[in-house]
Amino acid sequence: MDRVFIVGVGMTKIGRFYDKSGRQLFSDAMIKAVEDAGGVKPQALVVGNMTSSVLMEQDSLGALLADYSGLRGIPAFKVEAACGSGGAAFYAGYSLARSGMADVVAVGGLEKLTENLTSSVTKALALAADQEYEVFYGASFTGLNALVARAYMNKYGYTREDMAYWPLRMHEYASKNPYAQLPRKTTIERILNSPIIADPLHLFDCSPIGDGAAAVILVRGEEKAREIAKATGRDILVEVKGIGMATDSVDLGSRRDLLTLDSTVKASRTAYKMAGVEPRNIDYVEVHDAFHITGYLALEDLGFTEKGKAVKEWKEGRFAKGDKPEVNLSGGLKARGHPVGATGVYQIAEATLQLRGEFPGEKASDPVIAATQNIGGVGTFTTVTILTRVK
């Protein structure tokens, strides 16, 4: 199989853009990515998005966004895997490049939660859960994550204050990220005193609701990638070295273990094996911290620490800038923001920029191997990618 490289990335700032439609937001990111790749024309487009049917009242999203990005006519479709739609779209797009069905593939993520103020975002996001076994009985998506957080805190004896160091650090990093939705520092006191959402989760333990779009351009073959790198004045390449995807039951009641993201364990082992790496080799990682609990579970299930230890080690300063791996220097979903189906593409764009040394916020310490982990639902889907810097 030919090797596949990321040659362009584009992102919009994350926020609530009442003055901009979803299609405008997407084309902003896609045009940036194409420019970043020296103007190479994508031959196919895969779009990651969760809520367009409900909140934008728009299907046919792949063709619509191709057209609005100046790419009318190319193969294009939307991929849905709840909050993991971006990672899943990348999985599908990588496959198109690797199979030779297209030599240049664009993968874009879009979520526009503020398109239509008559619809409920909370209700739309609850569609990630099982309609018949969970939502029908009144469960919200935050409520389900709260169950997991409570079980974890009970089992390992952690307090709300112990857990609060995740959002604390994410806000600190986000304060330097020009794309972040919440670019401001906070304090443990403010986190603990923030309004309750679903016990034990308070406002500052959760990622915010925001709009955003991100895009990456993939090319097949080292020669083409070198040509683009040269034309754009870069002397390194970023290669997609490994990728893994896995799923689990949608409803939490059917899970093997409430406190292990089995899909993350499986997807990461597939990706590590393909890339020929171990967790200890990874320099930089962006994990899916939709809630603080999700971030801690990710560190454990990706194999960076043992079950039950992530909170303690994090509080002691592990996984911060200068450690290995460095985690979520973007500010994470928690503070960079979480435009649902775009999040997985943001993570890949950020990891690419870190490997290039071009990330405009908190910079990683000269990373060579990076990973991203994007979740849909409460661990229903996980896609893990391994990116490497190639001289």
Add this chain to the structure above:
Amino acid sequence: MDRVFIVGVGMTKIGRFYDKSGRQLFSDAMIKAVEDAGGVKPQALVVGNMTSSVLMEQDSLGALLADYSGLRGIPAFKVEAACGSGGAAFYAGYSLARSGMADVVAVGGLEKLTENLTSSVTKALALAADQEYEVFYGASFTGLNALVARAYMNKYGYTREDMAYWPLRMHEYASKNPYAQLPRKTTIERILNSPIIADPLHLFDCSPIGDGAAAVILVRGEEKAREIAKATGRDILVEVKGIGMATDSVDLGSRRDLLTLDSTVKASRTAYKMAGVEPRNIDYVEVHDAFHITGYLALEDLGFTEKGKAVKEWKEGRFAKGDKPEVNLSGGLKARGHPVGATGVYQIAEATLQLRGEFPGEKASDPVIAATQNIGGVGTFTTVTILTRVK
């Protein structure tokens, strides 16, 4: 690249199943397909579906349907391309097999339009059109197709009676298809006198609203395909010899030509080139006749006849059983039924059964090369596949 073969197919009857949930319907089809493939276990699942977010109030569909089909844990995601979701899912699934990301890939289509009687199917289907340029102004999906039908009839001088031979023949074929939603013959008189939906389209000119699920199993490599064929008592293989996908603007106002499905022209030429065939080589074809006009345009834009001649030739008996190509012996969307995101997968399953000589309805005349054409929107998306019988 390794060759890719279809080794299993499964379908449900199409109808309005108020007593069966979407997940049940899907697993019926998927379990049949796996059994048809001698019990081989899929390693990845791609689901084609349009309306689950709105009508089933369910996202995370890929993982949910994998789980309910006994495939918990495998990579799985949903693909949306409006009514062309099934074909687009096949495109993505074929890519996973061809790239070697999975050796055995299941592609399933599901649409459950009767899941939730509080929602409007007409409104849900209108999401295929452009929300800002079309739907907002009151256009329904049938209304948009009616514009095209009217323009075609005006330009080429056809009457409603001329056009009515499409549904007439589709009902005749469907009367022999045990999976068809409308398995009964009709008459020109009945078609002409059926209630008006959107002038000039009357009820019998349109495909019906129905639920259904279909699945196919792909394997990579001739050796594995031969092994499964042997185990299931078959001496032929069905190979995916060509595939093409293309898109167009969503809104009709931006089209180059209202009476040409540019996406069908492009997708078919890509698929023909890959397969090394010309339209005249194709023995059998299933086209996307959501309305009679769509069927006629398909025949022209796939290159089987010239612009404006499809209606005349069809009325004279062309494209019927015994001709080349034979068209829609299933009964087509018109009478077999059109479970939106499942339709593209039904077509591929039917073409596979025709190539095997196992189709349980009207049989094609010993076909060797078959094609399917699946559309999303009013020609916004087209996927064309070329399947061949290999001894």
